Amino acid sequence: MINKSSPIAVASRSFTKSKELRQRLEQNFDSVKYNEELLHFDEESLITFLNGSEAAIISEDKITKRVIDGTPDLKVVSKFGVGLDGIDLEYLKEKNIVLGWKPGVNASSVAELALSYIILLLREAYQLNREMLNSNWKKVSNSRDLSGMKIGIIGFGHIGKKLADYFSIHESEVLVYDPLIDQKEKISDFIELTSLEFLLENSDAISIHIPLLDSTRGLIGKNEISKMKKGSVLVNLSRGGIVDESSIYKALRTNHLSGAAFDVFENEPINSEKFNSRLLELNNFFATPHIAGTSNQTIQKLGVSAINCLIDECQDC
Ligand code: NAD
Secondary structure: EEEOOOEEEEOOHHHHOHHHHHHHHHOOOEEEEEEEOOOOOOOHHHHHHHHOOEEEEEEEOEOOOHHHHHHHOOOOOEEEEOOOOOOOHHHHHHHEEEOOOOOOOHHHHHHHHHHHHHHHHOOOHHHHHHHHHHHOOOOOOOOOOOOOOEEEEEEEOOOHHHHHHHHHHOOOOOEEEEOOOOOOOOOOOEEOOOOOHHHHHOOEEEEEEOOOOOOOOOOOOHHHHHHOOEEEEEEEEEOOOOOHHHHHHHHHHHEEEEEEOOOOOOOOOOOOOOOOOOOHHHEEEOOOOOOOOOOHHHHHHHHHHHHHHHHEOOOOO
C-alpha cells in the first residue's frame, strides 16, 4: 500500500502535459514529480527518474527487471495506456509491486482510427493524395466503399469488438479471428468467427488488434501475407513486431496488397524525433507515429484511470 504523502513519479509525457490531470493527482497526493523535460526514458534514465518514488505513472516506458531492481522503493506501477508488452509482469509480481491497469480505456479512439484508415485505403484516397502532392490529377482505379466488403478483424477484445460495431451500420460482413474468444459469447449475426487462414484469404480489409506476446510476434509474416486476397488492404494499430515489415514492403511494391496503414513499428524511436523506414517510400503506405490511443479525450480518460489505480492502493486518500 501507499499513502497520501508517498512520493509519486509521473514518467508519462501526455500526463505531464495535462493541467487537469496534474491538478487531480495533486488533490490526492502531496508529493508528485513530473517528467517536465518530456524525456523518452531508457533503462538508465528511468531508474534515475523513478529513484525514491513509491508509485509511478508510466506510459510506453519499459519496466524491465533492471528497472525494477534499480527502484527498490517502488510499490505501485500505474499504466497510462493499455498495452502491457513493455512490462516484466512476472518479475513485478515476484517483487510484490502492484500493477495498476484498466483495460479498454482507449478502445473507441483506436477503433475509430482503424475504421478511418480502412476507408482511406479502400477508397484510394490516401494513394491519390500522394499523387496530388506531386501535382498529379489522377483518378481512382479500384475505389471500394464499405457496403458488401468483407472486413477481417484479428483480435476480438475491447478494440476489435468496438471496430466490429462500427461496421454494422455500413452493410459490411465482419470476419473475426481470435482463438481465445469464449465460443459461448453472443456474437452478432453479421460477424463470423473464422480461422486465420479463412480470414486472410477472404477479407478485403484486415485490421489487427492483438497484444504483442511471444505467441503473436511475427504472426503476420511472409506466408500469411501471401495468403491475403489480391488488392486487399492491411491496417495495424496494435504493436510493431506483429507484422513482418519487409514482407509488407514486398507485397505493397508488387501491388499484391493495394495499401497498408500502420500506427506502430518494430523499431520506434526512443530518444530521437527521427524515424526511417523504406515503407515510407511507397505511395500505397500510410503511417502515423503511434498515436491511435491518444486523442485529447482519451488522454483524460487514461489519466483518470491511472490516478484511480493509485487511489485504490492508497490507505489514507
Ligand atoms: P484486449 O486485451 O481487450 O484484446 C486483445 C484480444 O486479442 C483478446 O480478445 C485476445 O483473445 C486476442 N488475442 C490474443 N492472442 C491472439 C492471437 N494469437 N490471435 C488472435 N487474437 C489474439 O486488448 P485491446 O484493448 O483490444 O488492445 C489490443 C492491443 O492494441 C493492445 O494489446 C495494444 O498493444 C494495442 N493498442 C495500441 C494502441 C495505439 O496507440 N496504437 C492503443 C491501444 C492499444
